[in-house]
Amino acid sequence: MVKMAANGEKQQGHRAGIYKQKNKGHKHGKHRTKGEIERENKGRVSVTALTKKQRKEHKKMDRRHKANQLRRNKKDMVLTEKRRLGSRDGPxxxxxxxxxxxxxxxxxxxxxxxxxxxxxxxxxxxxxxxxxxxxxxxxxxx
Incomplete structure (x- = not known):
């Protein structure tokens, strides 16, 4: 594009330099559907790993159940001993x-x-x- 200057001379148009910013194009079409993922896996299921927090909670529940069982066993032992004391076969x-x-x-x-x-x-x-x-x-x- 050529422009005319005030004194009658022709002026050059602007040209983009080599340092012009080039933005990346939009990445489209990379999303897979649920069906495509299932077809790719062919029925295989990944291993579900427990997190540290879940493992800690699991251990805590185990300790609680064990304590409850021990407590129940001791209580049953005491009750059977009490029942046995009053029986014919007891001491x-x-x-x-x-x-x-x-x-x-x-x-x-x-x-x-x-x-x-x-x-x-x-x-x-x-x-x-x-x-x-x-x-x-x-x-x-x-």
């Missing part, structure tokens, strides 16, 4: 009837325990050998 409880006052008759108390009102089964052979007043008593209430 005997030795009870001594001692009168602490002159007005109380210890023989009357043992007579009440031997009676049918106590609700137990009396075994004379389970008593202490050599003592005539001792006896064995199996009772659910005592």
């Amino acid at each position: 005997p409880h030795l009870v001594a009837v001692v009168s602490l006052h002159a007005g109380v008759d210890a023989g009357a108390v043992t007579k009440l325990l031997r009676g049918e009102g106590a609700g137990g089964v009396v075994h004379q052979e389970r008593g202490i050998s050599g003592i005539s007043d001792s006896f064995g008593l199996i009772s659910a209430s005592f």
